[in-house]
Amino acid sequence: MLKVDRLAIAGLPPLSFDVAAGDCIAIEGPSGSGKTRILRAIADLDAAGGYVSLEGAERTELPAPVWRQRVRYVSAEPAWWADTARAHVTRAPDRHRFERMAGSLGLAPGLLDAPIARLSTGERLRLGLARALADEPRLILLDEPTGALDATATALTEELIRFQLLARRAVILVSHDRAQIDRLAQRSLLLGAAMATAAQPAGADVTRAPAAATADERVATLARRWGTQP
Amino acid sequence: MTYHPLGVFDLLFAGLLLCLNAGVSIGFRLGLERTLLIAALRMVVQLGAVGFILKFAFEQGSPGLTAALAGIMILVASWDAVARSNHRIGDAWQHWGLGASAMLFSGLVGTLYCVTLLIGSEPWWSPRALLPILGMVLGNTLTGVSLVLDTLATTTRRERAAIEARLALGATRIEALRECLASALRTALLPIVNSMAAAGIVSLPGMMTGQILAGADPVEAAKYQIMILCVIAGTTALGVLLAGIGAVWLLTDNRHRLLSERLVSAPGQDATSVR
Incomplete structure (x- = not known):
């Protein structure tokens, strides 16, 4: 579904990888290694050379707003411009999904109409995710989606991400939580020190199966968990 | 008298x-x-x-001399409009060019409209009508343009994260910056609206005072003042809109990205210096 071809980001080797519909790949690397910059470049929020295409359409063939309706960058620190969370979602069908998703993330309905400034960091993070998924983007770029969440909220967030994958959307996940990557992702993109230790053959694309399991095993595990065929 | x-x-x-x-x-x-x-x-x-x-x-009474004086006035006014700003949009030339083109266009449109259609001076470029009117139009547009650029730069800097969030959710650059632009336009248009509301009660406008002291009929002076205030209000709106939209264009690119590196703080330029 997503094809990244020689994406050029300063300080990183050209990146090439594919993500299929229903797949989740993770980006791993130490802080400052460029994980967020990769996500922003794919969403076309920062200029970057190379080619990125989604379902056959290169990003420059589409107006940037249309591209970003399909390729959604979800920031680690969601920013707000209206007073309440609900006011950030204007289209009626999106509002419906937004409310459902906020509920599935364990947020009480009253929080949608509470002043944003009164909400906790974790509540804002989950509302930001619900807002980003409300209009059903095709590719979801998640930057530390559970960074500020407790165990229960993390589990609910991961359920929502799995649900997106089952709906044949694709996810690129940036996370510092190794166990979370193991639970969600089929493959990992390794950056910086992580890339060096992976002893990657020269010239190959930089995506590699994590040492813990091969991609096939991982897909099989996911499929078993959800009762679908890989 | x-x-x-x-x-x-x-x-x-x-x-x-x-x-x-x-x-x-x-x-x-x-x-x-x-x-x-x-x-x-x-x-x-x-x-x-x-x-x-x-x-x-x-x-x-030469058209060349009149044009030269008008040009100098526009240059100085556009410099004044951007020189005391606390922020710069783009490099120094882009920032100045933005102010200058907005003032050039709105100043010329307002002044020409006034001397040809309203006053109907003969010939239309007669310096006696053109230069004072251009001066009044520029003086007010100057305030508006400098307010719109400064407010837009300040609010864009403050709301940067929210603007980027809107862009990431698929907003166009105009949609993402609409509130910042609106508040900048409101700030820039308030002075002329206030001076229209206060005209005659709180303050007797300088031009009208001058005409009356120079022996003109007060009713005639009032008619002139009404015309001038309308022209000033219209050209300020035009100049402020041009500068505001131009600034939004400079702060974004055609892929609807916010170029926040183009917002430069320009400290050391004292906004309160005595003129």
Whole structure:
């Protein structure tokens, strides 16, 4: 579904990888290694050379707003411009999904109409995710989606991400939580020190199966968990 | 009442009033004596020079000289509009160009509309009508343009994360910056709206006062003042809109990205310096 071809980001080797519909790949690397910059470049929020295409359409063939309706960058620190969370979602069908998703993330309905400034960091993070998924983007770029969440909220967030994958959307996940990557992702993109230790053959694309399991095993595990065929 | 020309002694007696300012400064140790003296001298030299230059231009009545003076006025005004800003949009040339083109366009449109359609002076470029009107239009557009650029830069910097969030959710650059642009436009248009509301009650506008002192019929002076305020309001709106939209265009690119590196703080340019 997503094809990244020689994406050029300063300080990183050209990146090439594919993500299929229903797949989740993770980006791993130490802080400052460029994980967020990769996500922003794919969403076309920062200029970057190379080619990125989604379902056959290169990003420059589409107006940037249309591209970003399909390729959604979800920031680690969601920013707000209206007073309440609900006011950030204007289209009626999106509002419906937004409310459902906020509920599935364990947020009480009253929080949608509470002043944003009164909400906790974790509540804002989950509302930001619900807002980003409300209009059903095709590719979801998640930057530390559970960074500020407790165990229960993390589990609910991961359920929502799995649900997106089952709906044949694709996810690129940036996370510092190794166990979370193991639970969600089929493959990992390794950056910086992580890339060096992976002893990657020269010239190959930089995506590699994590040492813990091969991609096939991982897909099989996911499929078993959800009762679908890989 | 007829026109009473002022002599040198009249001006000297008027200048005597500045001793009050000097007295306050000395009495309260404000340390303003030097600044006050320089400001007073600048006022006398600048206004005197303008008087003589305008007199010369009126006597010559040449379109070339009129155009040259208008050009100098636009250059100086556009410099003034951007020089005291606390932020810069783009590099120095882009920032100045933005102010200059907005003021050039709106100043010319407003002035030409006024001298051709409203006053109908003969010939239309007659410096006696064109230059003072251009001056009044530029003076007010200057305030508006500098307010719109400064407010837009400040709010865009403050709301940067929210603007990027809207862009990431698929908003166009105009949608993402709409609130910042709206608040900048509102701030920039308020002074002229206020001065229209206050005209005649709180303040007697300078031009009308001058006409009345020069012996004109007060009703005629009021009609002129109404026309001038309308022209000023319209051209300010035009200039402010051009500068605001131009700034949004400079701060974003055609892939609807916010170029926040183009927002530069310009400290050391004192917004409160004595003019």
